[in-house]
Every structure is written in structure tokens, then in C-alpha cells.
Amino acid sequence: MDQQEEEASVSVSVSVPSSLPPEEEEEEEEQEEEEDDMGAVKMALGPQVPLKDLLHLHKMYVCNVMQGEEEEQEDESLRRWKEQLLGPDALHTTNLLALALGAETVEPEVTILNLTILAPGRPDLVLPIPFVPDDKGHAFALKDGTAYSFRFSFTVSNNIVSGLKYSHTVWKTRVKVENQKVMLGTFSPQQEPYTYKAEEDSTPSGIFARGSYSARLKFVDDDGKVYLDMKYSFEIRKDWPA
Numbered sequence: 001m002d003q004q005e006e007e008a009s010v011s012v013s014v015s016v017p018s019s020l021p022p023e024e025e026e027e028e029e030e031q032e033e034e035e036d037d038m039g040a041v042k043m044a045l046g047p048q049v050p051l052k053d054l055l056h057l058h059k060m061y062v063c064n065v066m067q068g069e070e071e072e073q074e075d076e077s078l079r080r081w082k083e084q085l086l087g088p089d090a091l092h093t094t095n096l097l098a099l100a101l102g103a104e105t106v107e108p109e110v111t112i113l114n115l116t117i118l119a120p121g122r123p124d125l126v127l128p129i130p131f132v133p134d135d136k137g138h139a140f141a142l143k144d145g146t147a148y149s150f151r152f153s154f155t156v157s158n159n160i161v162s163g164l165k166y167s168h169t170v171w172k173t174r175v176k177v178e179n180q181k182v183m184l185g186t187f188s189p190q191q192e193p194y195t196y197k198a199e200e201d202s203t204p205s206g207i208f209a210r211g212s213y214s215a216r217l218k219f220v221d222d223d224g225k226v227y228l229d230m231k232y233s234f235e236i237r238k239d240w241p242a
Contacts, residue, residue: 108161110227112219113193116151117142122240131232138212141235145205151197154219156187163222170215177213203236210236 117125117140131139142148152166164187170178184196203209212235219228 106159107225108159108189108221109157110161110164110187110219110221111155111157112228113153113155116153117148118151118197119143119146119148129228130230133233136212136235137233138235139232141237141241142203143240144203144209144236144238146240147200147202149198149200151195153193153195155190155193157189160186160188161221162186164219164227165221166217166219166228168215168217170213172211172213210238 112129114129115127115131117127119125119142125140127140133139164184165182166184167181168178169176169180182198187194212233214231214233217228217230217232218226220226
């Protein structure tokens, strides 16, 4: 499986608190996101493809099909050209018909599949997205003062997504304790999911760090298209849940 991994930090460590309520903080963050100049994480991913080349490519594809030619019988040079433009897997995840019929743009689709919590000595906790809360309304629980990391899995289809990034904001008792923004990069369509792993961090420790936290996780691209905007709650406990 062709996976691209880069490291960034996702933490719930307490920082300088904000006095604004979560609703106003969210509006403020959306304005900040438009102004922030985020440093890109370098990732060796698929090539950028001009739209005119995509249109020409897929019009040729449809013409071949209409003339009764099977996909597996296509000219070898055309096949190599497709792979050079989009990558070997992208041909199966691109909206061929919409491009061939002359659509000016085909929007990329990004699906965030799951989030996995990794902790030494603990089994991986795979959480499908959207999260399913427990009877207390928490999506998951972490032990205080312990090492952990996160891993996301996501798919890209239809077209190249440029400048995919996510923001993660956390509040405790209406006080913002984290506001992180991470640039993931540019991704070509492919059948296999991409995987992104954050570097290892530690939860805060002590009685005042324990309790319920609310959070917001958001994935957007350079064009401002939102692929996930999810609010959830989690808990930091003295011990791991049974």
C-alpha cells in the first residue's frame, strides 16, 4: 500500500487560555485560517495536472470506449501517458465521464476514514469518523501523563486536492487550551487510502488536567472547501478505561 507519512504534533497540553466562549472562538479561528500563512510539509505526492490535459485525456478515453475498444486494449503509449499525468491508481478514482463531457471543473473528494489513537503498551484504538460517543458523550478517553499519538487515514478521488490541511481546537470548561493547524500537502487520486501520523506527545498530568474536553476537527483545502468539520468530546482520566 502506497502510503505517505509525515509527522506533526497533536497535543492537548494546556497553553495560554482564551477568555472567549467556544462559539466566538470558532468564528475567530475561521477568520484566522483565511489569513494564516501556514508552512507546507513537504510530501512526495502525485503531479499537478493542467485541466486541459485532463479533459483531452478523458475525451480520448470515452471516444475509445464508444468505438468498442476495451480499456485493457488501449494503446500502450496512451496508457503510459495517463499514468504519467495521474499516476497508475488515479485512473480508477477520477470522474472520467464528467471530464469527458466538458465539465469545466471536477471537484476533488476527500473522505476522512478514521482516526487511530496509538499509545505504548496499549492496543491501537481505531475510531471510525464520525465518532460514536459513549454513554457520557465522550468519543474516547486518555490516561493523564501518558505518551500517545494520532494517525489519520483518508482517501482522495475525482481530482487532485491542493493544500489539504487540518485544524484541531480543544476547550476545557469553556477555556481554549489548544489551537493547532497542520498543513498536510497536495494529493493525487488513488484507490488506496493515504495515512498521516502525528509525532508522539504526552497528555497533561495531575488532578486539574483530568476531566472532559470539547474539541473541533476540521479539514479544508486551499480553495476553502471543507471535507470534515466535526465537534466531539473526550476525557482525560487517572487510568486507562477498562
